[in-house]
Amino acid sequence: MNSFVQIIDRLNTSLGKLFGWAIVFLTLVISYEVFSRYLLGRPTSWAFDASYMLYGLLFMMAGPYTLARNGHVRGDFLYRTWRPRRQAATDLVLYFLFFFPGICALIYAGSSYFWLSFQLNETSSFSPFGLILWPFKAVIPIVGVMMALQGLAEVIRCMTCLKTGEWPPRLHDVQETEALAIEGMSGQQDEVDEATR
Numbered sequence: 001m002n003s004f005v006q007i008i009d010r011l012n013t014s015l016g017k018l019f020g021w022a023i024v025f026l027t028l029v030i031s032y033e034v035f036s037r038y039l040l041g042r043p044t045s046w047a048f049d050a051s052y053m054l055y056g057l058l059f060m061m062a063g064p065y066t067l068a069r070n071g072h073v074r075g076d077f078l079y080r081t082w083r084p085r086r087q088a089a090t091d092l093v094l095y096f097l098f099f100f101p102g103i104c105a106l107i108y109a110g111s112s113y114f115w116l117s118f119q120l121n122e123t124s125s126f127s128p129f130g131l132i133l134w135p136f137k138a139v140i141p142i143v144g145v146m147m148a149l150q151g152l153a154e155v156i157r158c159m160t161c162l163k164t165g166e167w168p169p170r171l172h173d174v175q176e177t178e179a180l181a182i183e184g185m186s187g188q189q190d191e192v193d194e195a196t197r
Contacts (some may be wrong), residue, residue, distance in 0.1 A: 001156050002168065008153040009068045009171045012146055016065025019057060026054040043128040053136045060139055064146040067154065070170060088161035095155055103148045110140030 033047035040153035066072055079087060114137040116122075122137075160168045 004152040012068040013063040019061035022058040049131040088158040092158040107144035
């Protein structure tokens with residue numbers, strides 16, 4: 001089971017990092033639009049569509065990555081004071097009451113939106129250029145499936161924690177600035193303690 005959880009974590013981490021590059025393309029598109037509009041006096045007909053699609057892509061693909069990193073917002077002021085088994089039991093109940101029904105609705109509705117868009121070869125109505133929308137809408141059910149897989153991995157984590165009393169380890173590729181600062185301060189305190197001996 002641990003290997004399955006690690007595979008899902010790695011997959012969602014890789015996808016999150018890959019689609020994180022959308023921020024670079026988004027920055028380039030907006031920068032080009034500003035340059036073209038204000039310096040050349042020739043606004044583009046496609047930058048608005050491209051920018052909201054890139055932002056939507058970035059936002060959606062960050063969901064599975066953030067869940068794999070346990071980074072979604074929660075009531076930490078209560079949650080962090082609980083013992084791991086109580087945290088796991090609460091998470092498990094909430095996954096089945098809210099997470100999975102919501103994700104199933106996302107997959108179902110997203111698939112319908114995508115399929116209709118594909119059949120109509122839908123284009124954007126916000127600009128004369130009219131970028132094709134169905135590839136963008138295809139991301140919705142894909143993200144739903146990735147979120148469901150990560151949710152399954154999180155359920156396995158909860159069950160492991162209920163059994164052992166400790167949370168299984170996660171992959172870590174980034175650290176919170178606050179955690180780094182605390183770690184740095186404790187390291188400095190250790191140096192001061194050694195120097196005073």
